[in-house]
Amino acid sequence: MELKLKHYEKIEATDVEMEGAENVKVRWLISEEDAPNFAMRMFEFEPKGHTPLHTHNYEHEIFILEGEGVLTYEKKEYEFKKGDFIFIPPNKEHQITNTKDKLRLLCFIPLKQ
């Protein structure tokens, strides 16, 4: 493993390919090529962009860098904004929707599941 120190803009943003995702891009800042335990991804949502409503067996740890949005979690809606952090437990249905201008967040996931 090596030191990695870069500006996030040096990492390419690609469309999120999950079915049901719209106007969301992801940058894999720290991935399994770099790190042993968890990955750091940056997501950027255009206005009205969203992830699909989905479930998986691992958690999310999220920090909101810019913008505002709504988390749909187990059929309830929770507003969030810049400076908020979110822990989403494993196996809970969730969706993130941008409700304003640009939304930018960090989302961490474990690499060993």
Added chain:
Amino acid sequence: MELKLKHYEKIEATDVEMEGAENVKVRWLISEEDAPNFAMRMFEFEPKGHTPLHTHNYEHEIFILEGEGVLTYEKKEYEFKKGDFIFIPPNKEHQITNTKDKLRLLCFIPLKQ
């Protein structure tokens, strides 16, 4: 495990107690009480604040939210600024020093070592 969604200012900032740390505070945003695999901490450095030069057997994943500083890593110095991310591998000597005004960063560590 439960959903956690808060603004970072709702979590208390306390002095970093490590010997050799100066003018650094930490907020444990997501800790072992909340999450199974890794912790989210926010560090806030006053001008000239720094962590000690130290080593441990786990990695850091860092994202710079505000400000500028220098990473000392294995006896070399690397400048960083807002929008940079850093992966510090396990067992490598490192220190973070604030070189401007307020420095604010997220630092993630594994909970199982």
